[in-house]
Amino acid sequence: xxxxxxxxxxxxxxxxxxxxxxxxxxxxxxxxxxxxxxxxxxxxxxxxxxxxxxxxxxxxxxxxxxxxxxxxxxxxxxxxxxxxxxxxxxxxxxxxxxxxxxxxxxxxxxxxxxxxxxxxxxxxxxxxxxxxxxxxxxxxxxxxxxxxxxxxxxxxxxxxxxxxxxxxxxxxxxxxxxxxxxxxxxxxxxxxxxxxxxxxxxxxxxxxxxxxxxxxxxxxxxxxxxxxxxxxxxxxxxxxxxxxxxxxxxxxxxxxxxxxxxxxxxxxxxxxxxxxxxxxxxxxxxxxxxxxxxx
Amino acid sequence: xxxxxxxxxxxxxxxxxxxxxxxxxxxxxxxxxxxxxxxxxxxxxxxxxxxxxxxxxxxxxxxxxxxxxxxxxxxxxxxxxxxxxxxxxxxxxxxxxxxxxxxxxxxxxxxxxxxxxxxxxxxxxxxxxxxxxxxxxxxxxxxxxxxxxxxxxxxxxxxxxxxxxxxxxxxxxxxxxxxxxxxxxxxxxxxxxxxxxxxxxxxxxxxxxxxxxxxxxxxx
Numbered sequence: 001x002x003x004x005x006x007x008x009x010x011x012x013x014x015x016x017x018x019x020x021x022x023x024x025x026x027x028x029x030x031x032x033x034x035x036x037x038x039x040x041x042x043x044x045x046x047x048x049x050x051x052x053x054x055x056x057x058x059x060x061x062x063x064x065x066x067x068x069x070x071x072x073x074x075x076x077x078x079x080x081x082x083x084x085x086x087x088x089x090x091x092x093x094x095x096x097x098x099x100x101x102x103x104x105x106x107x108x109x110x111x112x113x114x115x116x117x118x119x120x121x122x123x124x125x126x127x128x129x130x131x132x133x134x135x136x137x138x139x140x141x142x143x144x145x146x147x148x149x150x151x152x153x154x155x156x157x158x159x160x161x162x163x164x165x166x167x168x169x170x171x172x173x174x175x176x177x178x179x180x181x182x183x184x185x186x187x188x189x190x191x192x193x194x195x196x197x198x199x200x201x202x203x204x205x206x207x208x209x210x211x212x213x214x215x216x217x218x219x220x221x222x223x224x225x226x227x228x229x230x231x232x233x234x235x236x237x238x239x240x241x242x243x244x245x246x247x248x249x250x251x252x253x254x255x256x257x258x259x260x261x262x263x264x265x266x267x268x269x270x271x272x273x274x275x276x277x278x279x280x281x282x283x284x285x286x287x288x289x290x291x292x293x294x295x
Numbered sequence: 296x297x298x299x300x301x302x303x304x305x306x307x308x309x310x311x312x313x314x315x316x317x318x319x320x321x322x323x324x325x326x327x328x329x330x331x332x333x334x335x336x337x338x339x340x341x342x343x344x345x346x347x348x349x350x351x352x353x354x355x356x357x358x359x360x361x362x363x364x365x366x367x368x369x370x371x372x373x374x375x376x377x378x379x380x381x382x383x384x385x386x387x388x389x390x391x392x393x394x395x396x397x398x399x400x401x402x403x404x405x406x407x408x409x410x411x412x413x414x415x416x417x418x419x420x421x422x423x424x425x426x427x428x429x430x431x432x433x434x435x436x437x438x439x440x441x442x443x444x445x446x447x448x449x450x451x452x453x454x455x456x457x458x459x460x461x462x463x464x465x466x467x468x469x470x471x472x473x474x475x476x477x478x479x480x481x482x483x484x485x486x487x488x489x490x491x492x493x494x495x496x497x498x499x500x501x502x503x504x505x506x507x508x509x510x511x512x513x514x515x
Contacts, residue, residue: 222316226313226316229305229308232305233309236302
């Protein structure tokens with residue numbers, strides 16, 4: 001009984017530790033986003049500004065996602081395991097917040113947080129920002145797993161993943177009939193759903209490309225590039241097949257209304273995600289074994 | 296049309312990158328004829344015995360050969376090479392035969408002959424001895440007593456008649472499997488000493504009834 005009670009106590013202690021880590025995150029956020037300092041430090045009224053609530057909680061979900069990869073190994077000692085969690089938690093914070101800062105600078109280079117969220121309450125901005133945060137958290141989570149507690153490899157993979165993800169976000173205009181900037185200004189939800197699907201699709205592909213065995217970093221990175229490239233080749237085939245099988249006509253009529261955009265956005269977003277998951281089977285789950293013959 | 300061009304370019308980039316960056320492309324030599332094989336074989340006398348063949352791939356096959364290179368003055372080596380489809384088909388019946396030999400004066404011969412034909416009759420390696428029946432058989436000198444093991448001969452002892460037949464076949468560039476077909480893919484001696492090819496079940500037939508039974512048992 002004592003042992004069971006002791007284990008429960010340790011679990012509660014670690015829960016408290018994670019709460020302290022979240023508290024620290026709140027202040028770490030203000031370092032990277034000084035303009036949002038007031039917003040994150042003051043009381044939050046979810047019903048007042050749903051866009052802001054979405055924005056703030058997207059980060060929290062992201063941090064939780066990253067935390068979910070970390071482990072407490074109590075058998076190596078409470079102090080050491082707490083220290084390990086603390087160190088890697090901070091590394092996770094820093095990489096995550098830096099990633100968000102970099103990616104938002106790329107995607108929302110025309111938009112300001114203050115204008116879009118606080119003044120205009122632009123839900124389209126909120127949705128894209130929410131999905132972006134979650135996607136980045138998933139990518140960092142995958143990298144954390146692949147780095148296997150090696151800081152050097154973690155940094156290399158993080159930079160590598162960020163370059164691929166940043167590059168991929170720029171391809172939206174080539175594969176979507178919706179224009180990001182102009183529709184974002186118009187607070188178009190359809191476009192935001194389409195872009196959200198696009199981001200999720202990219203994340204699925206990148207995570208799938210990163211999830212394989214690695215023995216040396218060079219060949220690992222080469223394999224990742226090849227897998228991403230393969231994904232870019234496979235996705236159009238699925239996209240064409242789905243459109244053909246379900247007889248989907250994607251052309252917008254001359255009068256582009258919000259309703260039409262909504263339908264088109266949902267269709268595009270769902271299609272991107274479907275294709276990405278199907279492509280991830282092709283690029284990550286077909287195992288040929290070694291091509292070297294074992295005589 | 297533009298999208299199609301971009302897609303084709305992407306396919307070419309992928310294939311090019313895969314070809315040049317894939318680690319599987321390194322380390323295996325490509326042999327498509329006897330000349331390319333010649334480059335892999337060191338100083339003579341050397342006998343290249345085809346010991347196994349293998350192919351990978353579903354639609355576009357890649358072919359491999361495994362050779363045992365038995366040298367006269369050094370230990371043998373085993374090499375795996377990638378081959379062309381034609382080269383592989385040409386030698387599909389030559390398992391256990393020497394498909395290439397380099398003489399001491401660097402001359403080469405490519406007639407498929409029993410393994411170690413190059414050493415038979417060479418006074419540097421052995422001599423002809425008369426047996427009880429009065430016929431001459433080839434015996435290696437003591438210092439080369441390991442060669443029959445390397446060559447996969449077992450108890451086989453080449454006779455003078457066998458040697459003469461080898462010389463005739465070499466001159467005519469006509470393959471020779473032994474008087475009783477002891478060597479080659481159907482040869483008893485080859486089956487006994489180069490076992491890997493024969494151990495692998497080549498045309499394994501699937502019994503669907505047993506397969507489903509086994510599958511259900513294992514998975515459910």
